[in-house]
Amino acid sequence: MNKKWLKYGLLALVVLVWTSVIVQLLSWGEDEQGVYLQAEEMIHSGEIEVAGMSDTLLLNYRDPFLERSRRSVIHNTPGLTSKKQLQKAPAIISWPGVEYNGSIGSRNQEAMAMIKINGVEKILKAGVETDGLELNRIFKDSILVTYSGEHKTIRK
Numbered sequence: 001m002n003k004k005w006l007k008y009g010l011l012a013l014v015v016l017v018w019t020s021v022i023v024q025l026l027s028w029g030e031d032e033q034g035v036y037l038q039a040e041e042m043i044h045s046g047e048i049e050v051a052g053m054s055d056t057l058l059l060n061y062r063d064p065f066l067e068r069s070r071r072s073v074i075h076n077t078p079g080l081t082s083k084k085q086l087q088k089a090p091a092i093i094s095w096p097g098v099e100y101n102g103s104i105g106s107r108n109q110e111a112m113a114m115i116k117i118n119g120v121e122k123i124l125k126a127g128v129e130t131d132g133l134e135l136n137r138i139f140k141d142s143i144l145v146t147y148s149g150e151h152k153t154i155r156k
Contacts, residue, residue, distance in 0.1 A: 096132075
């Protein structure tokens, strides 16, 4: 008999809990509308002053993805120059048109590269300089060249 009363008591408790959940769900949207309406009435009546009600973005926050890189921000203030602004910009080198067409040579011969420089075909060995362009190394699929102190790898 005691177990029977326990079963009915727990059943009544479950019904009460579910009833409260359903009541909460049904009255969920009503409270929010009332709060918003009250806030609007307070703003329009002058009880609350809202300064600057325009939509703006505040973009002066720290970027979490750039946390590890430590870059200093240079502000362009008239009359002040930074060390970076005082350094000369590197000279821009205008490279000739270089095209690598392949290599010639066998196992017991030194390899030679077939290169087209500004439309003119040339066959060069490693270490040879022509038209200011020096051929440093020859590989099967690329060559390493130097022009005015700047190194580049040219691929087929």
